[in-house]
Amino acid sequence: MAREATPGGLDLLVLHLLSEREMYGYEIVTELASRSNAVFQMKEGTLYPLLHRLEKEGAVTAYEEKKEGRTRRYYRITRKGRGRLAQQREEWREYAAAVNAVLCMPG
Amino acid sequence: MAREATPGGLDLLVLHLLSEREMYGYEIVTELASRSNAVFQMKEGTLYPLLHRLEKEGAVTAYEEKKEGRTRRYYRITRKGRGRLAQQREEWREYAAAVNAVLCMPG
DNA sequence: ATATGATACATCGTAATACAAGGTTTGTCA
DNA sequence: TGACAAACCTTGTATTACGATGTATCATAT
Numbered sequence: 001m002a003r004e005a006t007p008g009g010l011d012l013l014v015l016h017l018l019s020e021r022e023m024y025g026y027e028i029v030t031e032l033a034s035r036s037n038a039v040f041q042m043k044e045g046t047l048y049p050l051l052h053r054l055e056k057e058g059a060v061t062a063y064e065e066k067k068e069g070r071t072r073r074y075y076r077i078t079r080k081g082r083g084r085l086a087q088q089r090e091e092w093r094e095y096a097a098a099v100n101a102v103l104c105m106p107g
Numbered sequence: 108m109a110r111e112a113t114p115g116g117l118d119l120l121v122l123h124l125l126s127e128r129e130m131y132g133y134e135i136v137t138e139l140a141s142r143s144n145a146v147f148q149m150k151e152g153t154l155y156p157l158l159h160r161l162e163k164e165g166a167v168t169a170y171e172e173k174k175e176g177r178t179r180r181y182y183r184i185t186r187k188g189r190g191r192l193a194q195q196r197e198e199w200r201e202y203a204a205a206v207n208a209v210l211c212m213p214g
Numbered sequence: 215a216t217a218t219g220a221t222a223c224a225t226c227g228t229a230a231t232a233c234a235a236g237g238t239t240t241g242t243c244a
Numbered sequence: 245t246g247a248c249a250a251a252c253c254t255t256g257t258a259t260t261a262c263g264a265t266g267t268a269t270c271a272t273a274t
Contacts, residue, residue: 010232013209026251032209039205046232048253069241070251089210096203098146102120102139103196117261133222153261155224176270177222 010042010050011059012092015077015085018060024072025051051075059084117149117157118166119199122184122192125167131179132158158182166191 017028025047032040054060059081064073077085100106124135132154139147161167166188171180184192207213 013206016210024251035209036205037208039201040209043233044252045234045236045254050232052253071240072251092206092210093212094146096206098143099120099199099203101144102142102147103123103199105200131222132224150262151223152225152263152265157261159224178269179222 009088009092010046011054012085012088013040014047014050014054015059015081015088018075018077019082019085022074022076024074026072028075054081116195116199117153118161119192119195120147121154121157121161122166122188122195125182125184126189126192129181129183131181133179135182161188 013032014028017023017031023031025044028051029042029044029047032042051060051062055062055075057080058078060075060077062073062075064071066072120139121135124130124138130138132151135158136149136151136154139149158167158169162169162182164187165185167182167184169180169182171178173179
């Protein structure tokens with residue numbers, strides 16, 4: 001299908017969380033689980049490569065900080081990242097509507 | 108994430124169409140495009156292997172028929188296929204709700 | 215008469231994605 | 245002290261959808 005349609009795009013979820021506040025990797029995993037009522041149980045082997053990729057692409061920046069005795073790597077969304085987020089949000093909306101249309105399900 | 112959650116599952120869309128009536132491959136492609144307002148433009152390189160897999164798994168059966176001068180391979184959903192359809196429909200519903208929950212979007 | 219494009223099937227190689235499995239360090243609590 | 249949670253990471257692997265390409269038949273336009 002249209003590649004952009006792939007809503008497996010975890011980018012969308014991660015970028016959205018970071019658009020609300022800075023977070024570190026492990027926190028993203030737990031936050032996703034809690035907000036989705038445990039539907040999303042993102043694995044670390046999925047998240048960390050994803051964050052590194054987003055950083056390389058300039059959608060997020062990162063810095064390390066020691067907090068509560070732990071060294072954490074915090075991520076902050078960039079202007080570019082916000083642009084992508086808006087676009088992916090729209091793609092998700094379109095995709096979901098299309099699936100529901102095919103299934104004859106109400107939005 | 109949860110593997111089952113992957114709504115990239117085109118199986119869902121294809122099985123749903125076949126649950127309404129028998130269809131042949133090429134028809135599925137055009138039907139998906141028309142119902143989704145051209146959001147879904149499934150490629151033949153995607154569909155045919157998918158149908159073969161569904162057949163091997165016993166979710167559909169197939170038979171060839173000459174109609175309108177063309178030899179077509181029609182697919183019919185099986186009981187097993189209907190079971191899977193119901194399950195995937197539920198998974199889609201759950202997945203979409205979870206995404207919307209994370210994004211703070213209304214259903 | 216012939217060329218083009220739509221119909222209809224198919225396969226093969228490739229890129230992206232998420233995961234499983236494994237590993238390290240530090241802190242907390244029994 | 246030992247176990248477990250927090251927090252980061254990498255490598256290999258399976259799945260998925262796609263691009264490219266191929267074949268054959270039929271309709272339509274030139």
